[in-house]
Amino acid sequence: MLSRTKVAIIGSGAVGSSIAYAMILRQLPVEILLNDIDAKRAEGEALDLSDSTFVASTTVRSVPASEVGQSDIIVITAGAKQNPGESRANLIDRNYRIMKSVMGSIQPINPKAKIIIVANPVEILCHIAQKLSGLPRNQVFGSGTFLDSARLRLRIAKTLKIHETSIHCYVIGEHGDNQFVAWSSGQAGGASILSFDEFQNADLDAITHEVARKAYEIIDRKGATYYGIGACVANLTESVLYDSARVFPVSCFDPRAQCYVSTPASLGVNGVQRAIEVPMNESEKEAFNKAVTSIKSITDKYD
Ligand SMILES: NC(=O)C1=CN([C@@H]2O[C@H](COP(=O)(O)OP(=O)(O)OC[C@H]3O[C@@H](n4cnc5c(N)ncnc54)[C@H](O)[C@@H]3O)[C@@H](O)[C@H]2O)C=CC1
Numbered sequence: 118m119l120s121r122t123k124v125a126i127i128g129s130g131a132v133g134s135s136i137a138y139a140m141i142l143r144q145l146p147v148e149i150l151l152n153d154i155d156a157k158r159a160e161g162e163a164l165d166l167s168d169s170t171f172v173a174s175t176t177v178r179s180v181p182a183s184e185v186g187q188s189d190i191i192v193i194t195a196g197a198k199q200n201p202g203e204s205r206a207n208l209i210d211r212n213y214r215i216m217k218s219v220m221g222s223i224q225p226i227n228p229k230a231k232i233i234i235v236a237n238p239v240e241i242l243c244h245i246a247q248k249l250s251g252l253p254r255n256q257v258f259g260s261g262t263f264l265d266s267a268r269l270r271l272r273i274a275k276t277l278k279i280h281e282t283s284i285h286c287y288v289i290g291e292h293g294d295n296q297f298v299a300w301s302s303g304q305a306g307g308a309s310i311l312s313f314d315e316f317q318n319a320d321l322d323a324i325t326h327e328v329a330r331k332a333y334e335i336i337d338r339k340g341a342t343y344y345g346i347g348a349c350v351a352n353l354t355e356s357v358l359y360d361s362a363r364v365f366p367v368s369c370f371d372p373r374a375q376c377y378v379s380t381p382a383s384l385g386v387n388g389v390q391r392a393i394e395v396p397m398n399e400s401e402k403e404a405f406n407k408a409v410t411s412i413k414s415i416t417d418k419y420d
């Protein structure tokens with residue numbers, strides 16, 4: 118049998134199992150290894166997911182933590198989720214403890230592994246995971262503002278009646294309350310988004326707020342979000358798997374800011390290949406600096 122790329126998912130709750138399902142439906146030719154501190158949960162999800170693998174050449178099974186470390190790609194979703202109205206930043210104490218325990222339980226880690234952080238708060242947990250894993254910074258990155266940017270592109274797509282894939286506009290900074298939209302560089306079909314009639318009198322702050330609030334709205338109604346992030350992480354994994362160099366807004370280390378921050382970057386077989394400096398106007402630069410200050414004020418406590 119062919120040896121497949123091994124993709125371990127630590128945390129087989131709503132987000133972990135949705136990521137696995139999205140990978141199967143996207144027909145990624147990988148072996149998914151599901152892990153959870155609740156081994157029975159991981160076993161149940163693996164059995165359930167295996168009933169869908171006939172659509173693909175993906176395989177799935179549950180594994181103990183000791184089998185995770187030698188995987189090619191390790192996705193970490195293990196962590197507490199927000200209660201209604203709670204911020205992502207508020208999860209840090211609980212999720213720091215979980216991240217420390219996860220990193221301890223998967224040693225030794227394959228020196229070529231790529232670690233994708235999904236648990237919140239993403240930028241801070243990237244910093245912690247990179248330190249604890251000892252892997253180079255390009256090999257540890259987070260799903261960042263990919264989901265927020267997908268929400269933004271959907272909002273713009275509906276307004277302009279142009280498909281989301283033709284819209285290039287990013288939510289940047291933090292996958293959290295300090296996120297902002299780089300409106301000044303946003304384009305649809307090569308034209309500035311701000312040049313379209315529909316955006317002449319648009320309240321950009323209100324749209325930015327609406328996008329940032331979407332997670333809260335979903336959590337208020339059903340307690341968690343998972344389908345969107347499932348699709349996002351399947352895409353990130355695919356770009357690493359096929360060395361595609363596709364650009365996604367992910368949490369990656371910014372040498373100028375000296376911290377993990379969400380910005381568009383190309384992803385390939387070595388993880389983050391090239392981070393892109395998005396042109397920003399003065400107020401966007403101010404918002405970026407505010408996000409960096411907020412991220413650093415928390416990461417400093419975990420050094
Ligand atoms: N980055 C993003 O865009 C998104 C991030 N999230 C985050 O993903 C995380 C997970 O959310 P859900 O799956 O909805 O929660 P969940 O409660 O359904 O699943 C979390 C799972 O982690 C497991 N777990 C806890 N400690 C563990 C450990 N030490 N080792 C292995 N497994 C462990 C739990 O047993 C549970 O099954 C949360 O932090 C949430 O905020 C959720 C949606 C989007």
Ligand SMILES: CC(=O)C(=O)O
Binds near residue numbers: 264
């Ligand atoms: C929960 C979360 O981080 C999101 O849906 O954006």
